[in-house]
Amino acid sequence: MNSHYVITMNGKVLICYGTRYGSAGEIAEHIGETLQGHGAVIDIINLKKDKVNHLEDYDIIVVGSGIQMGKWTKESLKFLKKNRAILSQKKVALFVSCMSAVQQDKCNQARRDYLDNVAADFPDINPFSMGLFGGLLDSTRGNFMTKTIMQALVKSLAENDDAPQERVDLRDWEQIRIWAEGLLEYPFDL
Ligand SMILES: Cc1cc2nc3c(=O)[nH]c(=O)nc-3n(C[C@H](O)[C@H](O)[C@H](O)COP(=O)(O)O)c2cc1C
Structure with a gap:
């Protein structure tokens, strides 16, 4: 049966990211502030600096990365690889920050290359939402x-x-806020 999962005041969300120039980190903060405004408890982790503990405690896990030369940061990829077993049991969302997101002739390919293909590398994880956001130059x-x-x-x-x-700054903060709010309610099998 399909139903809706609405995060409660007690819902815990982890937002972890890899960044080279800071853009994905600011996006993670914006997602965090949005979700906090709806009552979720948020942890934000820069994977280059800090370790994530107790993944099992989270209701939703958001993993993000900036893009350079078509590639995710190694920290975010390592996080997906290392934790794929537990992530396969969790509600996972992915996002990337890149320039192609705002280029009409490139954004579809960017979604395929930077999100669909990365998700396909971890078939057991199966993200329920993937955000393609502009970057900071x-x-x-x-x-x-x-x-x-x-x-x-x-x-x-x-x-x-x-x-x-x-x-x-090519980031559309309203688009990011709307995407973040979409994480709080989504259909899944009970
Ligand atoms: C050296 C370099 C390479 C980049 N390569 C790409 C690319 O292949 N595709 C793209 O869409 N954007 C590319 N960009 C733009 C970045 O994705 C953008 O600056 C993004 O905000 C970086 O995120 P970060 O600050 O979280 O690392 C590149 C930027 C730099 C400086």
Whole structure:
């Protein structure tokens, strides 16, 4: 029988992420604030810095990553791999932060490459929701190589000859909030 699962005040959500430049972390915070506003208890973990304990305690586990050269962070992939057995018993959602999410000609392929294909690598996990979000292009951060690539990415987005901006935030916070709220209610077999 299909029913709805609505998280209660006691529902616990883990949001863990891997990031190279900070974007996925800020998205994780925004998801966390949204869910907290609905009464969920939230833990947010940067997988590069902290370990996750007691996965069994969580009702929903959200795993996110920034994308670089088409790849997730190794921390997020390692987390999925290491915990695949317990994650297969849990409600899992995935998200990524990348530039292609906002490019009309690239976003469908990005969803396939960065979400569908990654989920397919862990068939036992079977995520119930996957969010494709824009990224942050900040050419003031990182080493020379990163800054140069960021500048090139910003330039590729510009529609005219205006001087490219140093920092372009492609994240749609309203889209992320709506996606987060969608995690709280979804059909599943009782
Ligand atoms: C070196 C570099 C490579 C990138 N490669 C891709 C890419 O292959 N596909 C894409 O959509 N975005 C790409 N981006 C944009 C990033 O995904 C975007 O900046 C994102 O916000 C990074 O997330 P993070 O800060 O959480 O690591 C790249 C950015 C940099 C600096």
